[in-house]
Amino acid sequence: MKKSLRSMSFILALIFMIFTTVSSVNADTYYNTDLIHNAVSIKIGGNNALINGAFKGIDSTNPDVKPYISEDRTMVPVRFVSEAFGATVYYDSKNKAVTITLGNQIIVLTIGNKTMVVNGIAVEMDVAATITNERTYIPLAYVAEGLGMNKFYLDGLIIISPQSVTVNQVADAETISFLSSQLVNQSQQVAPTPTQTPTQTPTQTQVQVPYIPQTYPTETYRATVQKIVAIPVTKTIEGPKETSSEVIVTAYYSNGATTNVTKECQFKSDDEDIAYVSSAYKLQSGNNDGKVDITVTYKYYGQEVKDTITVIVDDVTLERIVATPTKYFFDELDDEGDEITVTAYYSDGSTKDVTEDCDFDSEDEDVAYIDDDDYTLCSGDDEGEIEITVTYEEDDEECEDTITVEVEEDAINNVALDKIVATPSSEDFDKLDDEGSDVKVIAYYSDGRTQDVTEDCNFESEDIDVAYVTADCELHSGDDEGEVEITVTYEENGEEEEVIIAVEVKGDNDDGDDDVTLEKIVATPTKYFFDELDDEGDEIKVTAYYSDGSSEDVTEDCDFDSEDEDVAYVDDDEYTLCSGDDEGEVEITVTYEEDDEECEDTITVEVEEDGDNDVILEKIVATPSSEDFDELDDEGGEIEVIAYYSDGSKKDVTEDCNFETEDIDVVYVTADFELHSGDDEGEVEITITYVENGEEEEDTITVEVQED
Known part of the structure; x- marks a missing residue:
């Protein structure tokens, strides 16, 4: 020092x-x-x-x-x-x-x-x-x-x-x-x-004039660094060689101080061809697209702490085109056939009709060609079999496909397309943005022949944000959960056949229930009193409540923000309440975020050195004390919880209580504090808990569900 x-x-x-x-x-x-x-x-x-x-x-x-x-x-x-x-x-x-x-x-x-x-x-x-x-x-x-x-x-x-x-x-x-x-x-x-x-x-x-130096504490210390937080946490950059957000790294120390340490950090990208941090401390995409982690390291007096920035470089590129029909047969000269459709496929699973922007080059226009006005196949004056090359160019990317045309005057084409079969016929994903099975499409003909026509098919997803087929003909889940159908279409000689691939994407939710959302959090204790400075109090517990009646302890995933840490704060290591060096009353805001849903609750803390907190919590009473349901999945009565204190006062503490049911499939308490029957019959107890100033009280509600 x-x-x-x-x-x-x-x-x-x-x-x-x-x-x-x-x-x-x-x-x-x-x-x-x-x-x-x-x-x-x-x-x-x-x-x-x-x-x-x-x-x-x-x-x-x-x-x-x-x-x-x-x-x-x-x-x-x-x-x-x-x-x-x-x-x-x-x-x-x-x-x-x-x-x-x-x-x-x-x-x-x-x-x-x-x-x-x-x-x-x-x-x-x-x-x-x-x-x-x-x-x-x-x-x-x-x-x-x-x-x-x-x-x-x-x-x-x-x-x-x-x-x-x-x-x-x-x-x-x-x-x-x-x-x-x-x-x-x-x-x-x-x-x-x-x-x-x-x-x-x-x-x-x-x-x-005598100099009187400032009196300092007898003990000084070097603070230790607890963690660093690098922002942005994740970033998507559209395209290569693009400069994006500025990187800011904040160090958090054991004494509560914070500082910007961006320029003192080391940044190591897993793949600099995808993205890296420039000398100006900005995210920079490389020559390739993809997903990469950048490790941020801060060294401080022998300590080393790290954080990670995830960068996605999403350069949507043209991957292939499919022209339909892929084959065509004429039995007349100088005749008009089917209209051509050319579909472009992109790296993100999207598709687009680009027929009018394509070039069509016939090996021999005397046999067959494409009418440039209405984009139909036409036979010429000669018989024969030729290929028509279809070319499409976009952003310096060029793709080709071919259409095979046979012309034989007065001939009979007895071989007809009967059906197509796509495998797999269905697929389940348990991860978002994940690769799935290769798709294979087989065409069946009237003469008993079969043919792999996968690369000549069109694949149209109901929602590419859920699932789509890549240019390599692989199934791929998107960023959203859900169920979609992918329509597979193959056309040949005027015959068109379709088949469906059913895809379900559940993400990381094994139950596949897309409708379960975070509704509220409850932090306990809701109030706390310290009669000593620089003291340690009760451990914090934060419970998240969901729309299906389930609950989960999310304490370690919450942020705790005190109005004044000199009065009181939450220790991030042990999640306990602590008083500081000052007296006063503060609120600590508790924040929890999950799947873009954010909920808050507050804890009120009062610090008064040598003060007395004579008023204590004596009991809580929940109403109704019991409830009967004669229907499944039905709404019941609203719950009210009253706290009673030693000085004769009372107050409504419903919103600060925790509700735990023995079986949420029978009954649970909603985020609006209403009883709700589930999908099963039975009899259960719901335990209600309220904590204040280290005192915890419980009450129970007995619920029976019996359909009809």
């Missing part, structure tokens, strides 16, 4: 010496220039500062930005202190953290938090960093004193200097008066130079 503070003393001393002087003013009065040499002079309530002999406005864009006193500490805008000597100031609005970086030195202050972190060393301050007049303020005097700076204070005038401040209040009265008046007005002046002669000789000996 002492080594870090000494190194920072030199840095902060530079703040006071970087400003140059401007035009001078004449004065006949003797000024103690040693008093203001290399120093910063400010005035409580003044918007001007004297820095190394030059007057300068503290904030040229906002004259309301002025030093002020908070709990006997001087608060000054952070940019006034930092950017003057070239430091980088980063404000993390989400976590309300200010990071000051100069070379290898890092100072972190969090709005509302009394902890200052200097190169990982935590120091507890008397006054927290705060926001006033839309500017971030820090306790400058505290920082200066902690780094060995000295200060002089008189009637609101503050002089902060790296050297010992020697003041004679009589002899230096003119200097003090001059500074006090000029620091209030936002004008630019220059303090008098040492060449001026004094108009009077001091009659008193100068005295040393």
Whole structure:
């Protein structure tokens, strides 16, 4: 800690010496220039500062930005202190953290938090960093004193200097008066130079104002890094060689501080040909499409923590075309046949009719060709068998297919297409965005022949977001769950046959129930009282309730956000309530997100040192105490839970209770606190639990379900 503070003393001393002087003013009065040499002079309530002999406005864009006193500490805008000597100031609005970086030195202050972190060393301050007049303020005097700076204070005038401040209040009265008046007005002046002669000789000996260093805690420590969070968590980039979102990495420390450590992290992509993090800390796609993980590593005093960013580069490309009919037979010359359809297939499973954008090249137009006006097959004046090449080009991608045409005048084509059979006829997926079976389509003819016509078929899905057939003729699940039919069509010589492939996608839900949604969460205890500071309380439990009546403990997957961590917070390691160093009453917001559904609940915590919480929870009573259903899947009565206390008071705590049924297939409690019968008959008990200030009470509701 002492080594870090000494190194920072030199840095902060530079703040006071970087400003140059401007035009001078004449004065006949003797000024103690040693008093203001290399120093910063400010005035409580003044918007001007004297820095190394030059007057300068503290904030040229906002004259309301002025030093002020908070709990006997001087608060000054952070940019006034930092950017003057070239430091980088980063404000993390989400976590309300200010990071000051100069070379290898890092100072972190969090709005509302009394902890200052200097190169990982935590120091507890008397006054927290705060926001006033839309500017971030820090306790400058505290920082200066902690780094060995000295200060002089008189009637609101503050002089902060790296050297010992020697003041004679009589002899230096003119200097003090001059500074006090000029620091209030936002004008630019220059303090008098040492060449001026004094108009009077001091009659008193100068005295040393004793320097009283700030008292610090007897124990300081280096905070440990708990985790890093890199955002974005996932990102889809459309196409190769594209620059996307900026990457921001936030480190979370054991003392509650946070800081932006993006530039101190290492980024390793599993495949840089797909995506990587550029030198400008932005996501960049490579030459290939696909899905890749980028590992983010932060090293901190021997610790190493990691997070992952998932990037999907989705370059939708043309993969193939299918022209139908694939074969055609004419028994007349100069005749008109079927209309042509050309379907384009893309990498994301989508399809498009591109017939009118294709080129058709016949081996011999005297035998057969395509009419470019209405896109129909036509026979010519000669007999024979030829191929017509169909070509389609899009975004520098070119695909071809062929149509085989036979022309034989007065001939009889007795062989007819009877049917097609596609395998598999059905498929189930238990994962989204997953590969399935190869599709194979066999055509059956009237003469008993069979032929593989898979590549000549059209595949049309009811919903490609659920499932589709790829250009390689493989089944593939999409991003959504559901059931779809894929229609397979094959056409030959004017005959068209269809077959269906049924596909069900359940994702990771083994029950396949797409309708089950998150409806609410309940955090217990709902209220808690501490009579000691820096104490550990009860363990938190967060229960998620779903639309089918089921519930699940999701405590470890929740975020806990305290209004003021100096009063109370949730320990993220053990999920226990903890009181801080301050008294007060705060709410802790609990947030849980699942499948794009987000629910919140709150825990109210009161901290009063040596306080008494005489009112205790005595019992809860749930109504109705019993219910009978004569129908399955039916709505019943609404539940009300009343808590009774030792002082005779009572209140409705229904929304803060947990409801656990013996069998949700018989009966359960909905998110609207109504009883609901399930699909089975039977008799069950529903246990209702309410927790407050470490006291837990239960009640039960007995329910019988008997159809008719």
